[in-house]
Amino acid sequence: MLEVHLPHLPLSLLLRPAGYCSVLAVILLLLVRQYLVRKVRSPLPPGPKTSWYGGAALPKAYPWRTYAEWQRLYGDIIYIHAVGNPILVLNSRKAIYDLLETRSAIYSSRPRRTMTRELMGWDWLFSSMPYGSAWRKRRALFQKYFHPRASPRYEPVQIKEAHTLLRNLADSPDKFSHHIRRSAAAVVMMVSYGHQVAQEGDYFVTIADHALTGLALAGNFGTYLVDYIPILKYVPAWMPGAGFRRQADVWRKSTHAMVEKPFELVQQQLASGTARPSLASEELEEWTRSGQDPEQAVLIKDVAAISYAAGADTTVSAILSFFLAMSLYPDVQRRVQEQLDKVTGSQRLPLFSDRSALPIIDCVVSECLRWNPVTPLSLPHFTVEDDVYEGYWVPKGTTVLPNVWKLLHDPAMYPDPMTFNPDRFADSKTNVELGINEEPLAAFGFGRRICPGRYLAMDTIWITIVSVLSVYNISKPLDKDGVAIEPDIEPTSSFLSRPKPFQCWVTPRSKAALSLIKESEDEQP
Known part of the structure; x- marks a missing residue:
């Protein structure tokens, strides 16, 4: 145009x-x-032809797979003109790292997303903010609490909630999905707000889940027409065909509550002297001493909220993938438990101090993140100026989608990519030669926009997996005739992807394991 x-x-x-x-x-x-x-000027990269109205339709279901298939037609970079919203899909490791890492000054911003940011109220989410001072301030505060050296601070709560998960699985193993979500939420809610998540029906987790459900459904660009034509946001909600406005209003209430309610709780607890140590309480105390700048209060509130939004879903998706994989690959489970038994036996539950003696667990964590990445298209990047790459012109204002799913399922890098195989991460020397990360950091983004909460997430996933495998076996359920019920291994097609609901049996490995589960209730790590 x-x-x-x-x-x-x-x-x-x-x-x-x-x-x-x-x-x-x-x-x-x-x-x-x-x-x-x-x-x-250099030509635009190749891509699908535009339609009569000047745009190309984006794939709705599993777009990352469609883009991967298009690689055979158009190459590693694909240009899509979507009604005034140019999109560049990156389908190769080289293209992703050349642009998002090496040229991060051009590719580190975020595109405008009318449905999620403007109508649904996710404008506070600094991971989707344009590159600039507002983003830098929030990221700096976030990194103050989630840099690698801060990780040991959170180990006690991570161990505590992993042990709570073990006891919950003993009481109602059929509700494993609920227990996993509760455990992940409990870690980030304690870290962010000092809030102890209730066993059942926690109010703050419920409102956050409602908000994140909306984000997962609307996050893929092009899901709603208003993403193509932003002026539609002014259409009155009562008009026929404005269902997106009515739905956005419902989701907006949950998004607003997710930010405001737990923050208000911390303020009340500080006033009464009952607040636990947390990101929100410590920063609010400092805010009170330093003069109560209103802008700083908003910043604290935003950063505390994103700790939950960014942490819970990545952790839940990876742990659900772990449960699914263990039911599908019993040989992998057995080999992991053999190494685990040599370290802890049946005398105690694992601790973070055992990590160096259990390299296979880190391999399992990496494979969970690779096998079913929670954001298959990552978070979109955005060009702030024109660029030329491999002889092709990349216009300013282009939305850039790194195809993380394709990157982590490239058979040249990960042979037999649809198979769950932790051994692919076992030989660090081979990984370096192949260009494979020892942990699949692609699941956490790229360049200046890589997720700063990845250390907390990786640690939570690690202690959960090692704790579960030390005392439980996970297997496919059997029907009334004793035939194994095969799970649906297809993940969801939403922006935040995870395994679809499935069943599995979670059974204690032995009487000694069951005793360890019961004994964990009185432990104070």
Whole structure:
């Protein structure tokens, strides 16, 4: 689409017949100039043809797989003109790292997302903010609490909630999915707000889950027409065809509550002297001492909320993938437990201090993140200026989608990629030669926008997996005839992807294991 910038012309001139001719002449000259400029500019990358209305339809279901298939037609980079929203899909490791890492100054911003940010109220989420001062302030505060050296601070709560998960699985193993979500939420809610999550029906977890459900459904660009045509956000909610507005209003209430309610709780606890140590309480205490700048209070509130939004879903998706994989690959489970038994036996539950003696657990964590990445298309990047890559022009204002699923399922890097195989991460020397990360950091983003909470997430996943495997066996359920019920291994197609609901049996490995589960209740790590 050509952009024409008219010079300033007096209104009196425009109202004259000669003025009209002058304006038309200027427009014609500008159009000719831009046409000639474009003729000498590098070509756009290849991609699907646009339709009669000037755009290409984006795939709705599992778009990352469609983009991976398109690689055979168009190559490693694919340009899609989606009704005024140019999109560049990156399908190769080289393209992703060349642009998002090496040229991060151009590719580190975020695109406008009318449905999620403007209508659903996710404008506070700094992971989707444009690159700039507001984003830098929030990221700096977040990193203050979630850098690698801060990790040991959170180990006690991570161990405590892993042990709570073990006891919950003993009481109601059929509700494993609920228990996993509760455990993940409990860690981040304690770290962010000092809030102890209730066993059943926690109010703050419920409102956050409602908000995140909306984000998962609406997060893929193009799900709603308003993402293509932002002016539609002004359509009244009562009009026919404005169902997206009504749905956005419902989700917006949950999004607002997710940010405000737990923050208000911490403020009340500080006033009464009952607040536990947390990101929110410590920063609010400092805020009170330093003069109570209103802008700083908003920043604290936003960063505390994103700790839950960013941490819970990645952790839950990876742990659900672990349960699914163990039911599908009993040989893997057996080999992991053999190494585990040599370290802890049946005398105690594992601790973080055992990590160096249990390298296979880190391999399992990495494979869970690779096998079913929670954000298959990552978070979109956005170009802030024109660029040329491999002879192709990448216009300013292009949304860039790194195909994480394709990267982590590339058979050249990960042979037999659909198979769950932790051994692929076992030989660090081979990994370096192949360019494989010892942990699949691609699951956490790229460049300046890589997730700063990845250390907390990786540690939570690790202690959960090692704790569960030390005392439980996970297997496929059997029907009334003793035949194994095969789970649906297809993940969801939403922006935040995870395994679809499935069944599995979670049974104690032995009487000694059952005793360890019961004994954990009185432990204070």
